[in-house]
Amino acid sequence: MSFNVVIDKTEKLAEDIYFLRLKSERVSGKAVPGQFVNIKCSDGLNTFLRRPISILRTNPVENTFDIVYMIRGKGTRLLSCLNSGDTIDCMGPLGKGFTLPEKGEKICVIGGGIGVFPLLFLLEKSIDVNKTAFLGFRTKDLIVLQKDFEQVTNRLIISTDDGSFGENGLITKPFLDFLETEKPDRVYTCGPLPMMKTVAEVCIEKNIFCEVSMEQRMGCGIGACLVCACKTRHNDDYEYERICRDGPVFGAEKIVF
Amino acid sequence: MSFNVVIDKTEKLAEDIYFLRLKSERVSGKAVPGQFVNIKCSDGLNTFLRRPISILRTNPVENTFDIVYMIRGKGTRLLSCLNSGDTIDCMGPLGKGFTLPEKGEKICVIGGGIGVFPLLFLLEKSIDVNKTAFLGFRTKDLIVLQKDFEQVTNRLIISTDDGSFGENGLITKPFLDFLETEKPDRVYTCGPLPMMKTVAEVCIEKNIFCEVSMEQRMGCGIGACLVCACKTRHNDDYEYERICRDGPVFGAEKIVF
């Protein structure tokens, strides 16, 4: 088995935000929303560890899958230098994904920043479901994939921290307002911790099914090394579970924020 | 100041032997035979140190210089993956070159393996001189630049260790035979230590001017770190001199082989 996959397409979506379409029968055939791939961003020692990136969408017919990433450091910067036709070493699909909604349910997704990407895949795979998406970005120029989200949602609310587009301020605000009048069957969230915490708390309070997708630095990515610890509730105590294997998606009530 | 130079041309000369033409006004304008450049074979950490490679020839009109290298390990392997148009980080010219012969003199060069390359530059720069070159290779398939040597020598003797081309055996044999009947004014040698030792010893014995070009693992390449030590005679004692700065070319009588 080898993890080499060929880059089918690259695109710069915004400043420091890049799209990659990769050829892989394995990933495109098996991946479910919320899962990720673990990518070696450079041969050899320039970046030692793999980098986890969520799967944005799969195309099992074309045997491709997509990811979108933001340049955050050395690894993602090196990734952004690759071109279509190049090969990268990519393990996956990895992790436990979202629980898909049942037909006829009403769901909400709340995403912030790079946390929006796994939610697109979830929305695409949620068929015959009423879908509202709340997406928060820092500023207008960082808004990506708006059209893609529009196509798979019944309602799309966007906010920017600086008010340069959509609602002004944190995305939790319109979501909390929404909950004043509506009660979704399921809520899914991915993004900055404070955002997920707010969403999780209100859903627990209102007894709404809620799943969160967590982030942590990883070693092996497959569950063997225990470095990707996420503090979770167990009766009156806590445990550290593995984000790479027990997650990245957890029931909101489990997380000790 | 930056050391980036653009690759003008690459060519595979034989199995694991590659030619590179590089654009650099600095090197092409200043380099003398026996000097080397110190090349960063990969960005970042995959190969940490620079690799010293002799200058094969310069073209001050085109602002280019050439090198030929053999794949020996990680660095040279990475170098061989580069294409024309790519940029590499290359310091130089470095080191002390050969003493050029005077007009009308008779010179001999004895080279073995990758040691032949600096000798070509020396031969090219030796004008109005009677030039005999003895070049030894392991086997026929590793013979490179034969035409280039033919063009700048009056006589070219090639040997192969396995007898697959030219004389059979070590190149020191035809050279020693030659010395039976002829006495060159200057002898220059570069290659495996045992070869250079034989050449040096016979020249010292016969009182012939002889220069050898030494090889050693390097750190800084400019004379500051003292790692590239070459044991040299000083009266009845020895010292370690720096191959990168005091050499790579030394008078044969100085070397403690």
Place this chain on the structure above:
Amino acid sequence: MLDLSVNIAGLKLKNPIIAASGTFGFGREFSEYFDLNLLGGISVKGLTLKPRKGNEPPRIAETPAGILNSVGLQNPGVYSFIKDEIPFLRRFDTAIIANIAGNTVDDYCRIAEILSDTDIDAIELNVSCPNVKEGCLMFGSTAEGISKVTSAVRKVCKKPLIVKLSPNVTDITEMAKAAEDSGADSVSLINTLLGMAIDIKSRKPILGNIMGGLSGPAVKPVAVRMVYQVSKAVKIPVIGMGGISDADDAIEFILAGASAVMIGTAGFVNPYVWVETLDGIKQYMEQHGFKKISELTGALLD
């Protein structure tokens, strides 16, 4: 036919490739990637008497050619290991090495005693974990500490006993000799070098635990040196590790004096590293005319 088997004072390995403790869990995850029957042995995640939760995240930082980790011995405890993990591991034809750690000499003895009556093949004393404040760090950094815990465990341990040494000491040979003199059947080294990394943007240490253990290619020269020194200083077999990423690295350790090698961190990047290393060693032996892997141990030329 090449003979790859090694015998480490009673611990029989069919080949010298062992998964390093803490990087391989209890084998379950990697068993999805390759056949565990191919391994000489597996050193399981460090076990304590009671379950341990481990340290606060982040628990890993990437450093030049290496990583820092501060897992802090998260493990389900020795009883859960016996109940849930030994039966799984026993399905494979590979040696089970139980890596154990404790806060007190008594802890170590209890665990060793309990494990002595189970179906494992050897016990590896982790006296050198840099991520845990009390306990094993203390023992591993002095010869007296090592003697104390090793001789106590020796009395109750019915399995081949490997003592795993910390590199964070002035003289590694002293530690190895203390282990040998106290009855260890073998020493394994190196555990991780204590290190630290700071995120200059947030101006905070990257690890939740501030400091952590350095492993991966970066430490290889230190590890090779220590294996070389130790294998000259003691008569018991040495198991070498620290930064092995391929067969060339493994052979370097074996030439330096190791009878077997462990591989850990490299598996995070390449889950096939153990298998590929074994294949590469076989190739090297063939090319260099070695029939037995044991002939390669310490086979430096002058």
Place this chain on the structure above:
Amino acid sequence: MLDLSVNIAGLKLKNPIIAASGTFGFGREFSEYFDLNLLGGISVKGLTLKPRKGNEPPRIAETPAGILNSVGLQNPGVYSFIKDEIPFLRRFDTAIIANIAGNTVDDYCRIAEILSDTDIDAIELNVSCPNVKEGCLMFGSTAEGISKVTSAVRKVCKKPLIVKLSPNVTDITEMAKAAEDSGADSVSLINTLLGMAIDIKSRKPILGNIMGGLSGPAVKPVAVRMVYQVSKAVKIPVIGMGGISDADDAIEFILAGASAVMIGTAGFVNPYVWVETLDGIKQYMEQHGFKKISELTGALLD
């Protein structure tokens, strides 16, 4: 205007960037690449009383993200330094730090005494060179050794006295405290980690000296950790080094507690590393609102 100056117990540096001993010769070679006036200081190649020839080559091996060296203190001796090198170095507005080594306490004292009457700015005691069998290795690996040589030198030394610590010890803080208690004005760390590399084709150690000192990016996490520990353990200023390749690395050391930094090995690859690092530090200070470099020292957030 940024204030980059640092005062290390009387040693005034206009900025915190110092060339590390042994990697910079006496400055002549690098002066062809950049203006030495830009440096805070230069720690010259380790000096002994008499000239030393150094070790047999090969003296360097490349390792993952680092190098091993075994130069073995080749140097022209302290008298030649005074005669030939000080006059050259004094032409630049940069601090001259004389790095010295000896086989005996007397040696160290003699050199320090001789240098005290010359136009240098500070003395750095190398009690930690791993490449020389006798002498300085011994001193650097125990607190007693460090105390002995430091207090003896202190008596005769009229210049600011820096003690350079070896990382090859169990507890670096003990060594730093011994230096402080014996009168050192500052400690610098780390010197190289003892390591080894083997060429598996020839089955021989790569270095002529078998073992050598590891430096470069690979050692950075160990060095940062030690600087962090030491700067908490002593009151005298700490000079940090070990694997610094750019401004981010230098800032990591300064945040960990260093008042100034030395850069060595990285200069082999990038001869402008010292200047570029200084520029990068200035940028960082501007971006993060620091006016004085001294405010950055130990400025970790909780």
